[in-house]
Amino acid sequence: MSTRSASLMSILKRIENARGDEQITIGEIVNLIGQVSFAPLLIVPAIALVTPLSGIPLFSATMGIIIFLVSSQMVLRREYLWLPQWVLRIRANRRYVKTAFEKMHPLVKWLDRRTETRLTVLTHKPLVFVPQLLCVLSGLVLPLMEFIPFSSSMVGLSVALLGIGILARDGAVVFLALVPYALVGGLVWKVVGA
Known part of the structure; x- marks a missing residue:
């Protein structure tokens, strides 16, 4: 069992169990x-895209902006994350977020049982820039995915897998992330062709 993936599960639990007002902010x-x-910080908004939260208007675009900002700062090797104040002030219903994240527990647990340190050449410099740049590009295209049903969830799944692969130093998970991208490509081709 990967302790790094287990820590991701604990992060989800931390968000789900956080106490405060009815609303939770970014x-x-x-x-x-x-x-x-x-x-x-890259994985959490990506996972949110796979949940029913993705059905909220402009949610995919907002998560895309966050993914773009986080992944581009990863590429730039910044020590601390910077997000604009208007992003930090975005609110969501705390109970809705908790319910949506709880639906992702089976997937996170499944990945937890299967991640391990392997094919680390893809998760260290210089090749780690490849999955990081894929996340940057994903963040840029996510606002456009608002118009293609299910596509933002697929891109979100890919970004989540890339983030988990980087976090767990598991190059196999990085490879696995290419599958949802391929499905999105086929879906876009079908929509454009129609």
Whole structure:
């Protein structure tokens, strides 16, 4: 069992069990995770895209902006994450977020049982820039995915897998992330062709 993936599960639990007002902000989530934990800060909005939260108008675009900002700062090797104040102030219903994340527990647990340190050439410099740049590009295209059903969830799954692969130093999971991208490509081709 990967202790790194297990820590991801504990991060989800931390967000789910955080106490406060009925609303939770992006700023609170960043504080719960920590501004130096770039991979989890990349994974959490990506996982949110796979949940029913992705059905909220402009949610995919907002998560895309966050993914773009986090992954681009990973590429730039920044020590601490910076997000604009308007992003940090974005609010969501705390109970809705908890319910949506709880639906992802089976997937996170499944990945936890299967991640291990392997094919680390893909998770260290210089090749680690490949999955990081894929996340940057994903963040840029996510606002466009609002118009293609299910596509934002597929991109979110890919970004989550890339983040987990980087976090767990598991190059096999990085490879696995290419599968949802391929499905999105086929879906876009079908929509454009129609």
